[in-house]
Amino acid sequence: MRHDRDFTPRYGQAIEIVPGVRRLTANNPGPFTFFGTNCYLLGTDRLVVVDPGPADELQVDAILKAADRATIEAILVSHTHVDHAPGARLLKQRTGAQIVGCGVHRAARDLLENEVNPLDASGDKEYAPDQQLEDGEVFRAAGLALETVSTPGHTANHLCFALDGADLLLSADHVMGWSTSIVAPPDGNMRDYMTSLDKLLARPEQLYCPGHGGIIREASQYVQDLKQHRLAREQSILSQLANGDKSIPEIVTVLYADVNPALYPAAGLSVFAHLEDLVGRGEATASPGLGLNSRYGRRA
CATH class of the missing domain: 3.60.15.10 (Ribonuclease Z/Hydroxyacylglutathione hydrolase-like)
Incomplete structure (x- = not known):
């Protein structure tokens, strides 16, 4: 354990x-x-x-x-x-x-x-x-x-x-x-x-x-699991964007479908953190610009 x-x-x-x-x-x-x-x-x-x-x-x-x-x-x-x-x-x-x-x-x-x-x-x-x-x-x-x-x-x-x-x-x-x-x-x-x-x-x-x-x-394995969880979340977000531009609430309702909706605002901030990183790395786009209320797409 x-x-x-x-x-x-x-x-x-x-x-x-x-x-x-x-x-x-x-x-x-x-x-x-x-x-x-x-x-x-x-x-x-x-x-x-x-x-x-x-x-x-x-x-x-x-x-x-x-x-x-x-x-x-x-x-x-x-x-x-x-x-x-x-x-x-x-x-x-x-x-x-x-x-x-x-x-x-x-x-x-x-x-x-x-x-x-x-x-x-x-x-x-x-x-x-x-x-x-x-x-x-x-x-x-x-x-x-x-x-x-x-x-x-x-x-x-x-x-x-x-x-x-x-x-x-x-x-x-x-x-x-x-x-x-x-x-x-x-x-x-x-x-x-x-x-x-x-x-x-x-x-x-x-x-x-x-x-x-x-x-x-066994902290190293635990930290590795945390890293893989974040990388998997990132790929899930990119998969959502591959189907067309999305808002953060649209992404949250899909990726956090099994979570209490009361936690959606916190989930939205986590998704925003991933999107901020993806935009910074050139893997996603933000329109009209980076923000919680923007629409995001996957860069071709």
């Missing part, structure tokens, strides 16, 4: 994954968060807290209870979605620990003419790290060494963290344990996401601790 299909959140409890790594799931279940956002406590008598979660005092209380007498030396943030980052400020207020990790929230590209960012509210605009980490940089705290792995795609500022000596990667929302990651322009970018998957495939870690869902074992 490559991931924990029997994952249960056990809210308020810190669950040991491997010695020195515990998971504490926030009580914020939803269609985009599964059972909730996973926070990780790294270390024993000194701790690094990764992705404290949403702006929820109860979650911060649970983190402090789990820490017990251990000192929280740093708060690490993978990316600036509101289910991951705002809790860092609350935890800093309670502990004085510095916020370290990704840069401030930003889109993967500028807005198009007349474009509105449909997921604008999902970004934590108040996030401001005390220290921003760059790709390949090793952050040391609580007797631990964590290598920064820049993985843009889900967001432009997304980071994963590899725990030295543990064959373990904190994969946040780039690789999740319950669903494929949402890639929604302009915040996300499909070409960046696919490139980041290849970057992870070149790495040695085989145990992933994701931002949502259970732990992932």
Whole structure:
């Protein structure tokens, strides 16, 4: 089994994954968060807290209870979605620990003419790290060494963290344990996401601790499966375009026929991400221009 299909959140409890790594799931279940956002406590008598979660005092209380007498030396943030980052400020207020990790929230590209960012509210605009980490940089705290792995795609500022000596990667929302990651322009970018998957495939870690869902074992094969899923989705979109120009809603109703229609807007953003990539590579056309309301065709 490559991931924990029997994952249960056990809210308020810190669950040991491997010695020195515990998971504490926030009580914020939803269609985009599964059972909730996973926070990780790294270390024993000194701790690094990764992705404290949403702006929820109860979650911060649970983190402090789990820490017990251990000192929280740093708060690490993978990316600036509101289910991951705002809790860092609350935890800093309670502990004085510095916020370290990704840069401030930003889109993967500028807005198009007349474009509105449909997921604008999902970004934590108040996030401001005390220290921003760059790709390949090793952050040391609580007797631990964590290598920064820049993985843009889900967001432009997304980071994963590899725990030295543990064959373990904190994969946040780039690789999740319950669903494929949402890639929604302009915040996300499909070409960046696919490139980041290849970057992870070149790495040695085989145990992933994701931002949502259970732990992932045999991670390379799991990531390869995610890549093949995206490539298959891309081919399905191209097949739709081969039958004539299509709008995004027309594509969604065919490709997501077995999905709850309430999720069609999110599916539309995923299709848009693929189309943006295909147009950029010259494999599709957009009329009158790239956009959610455009019609798309297959370039001859």
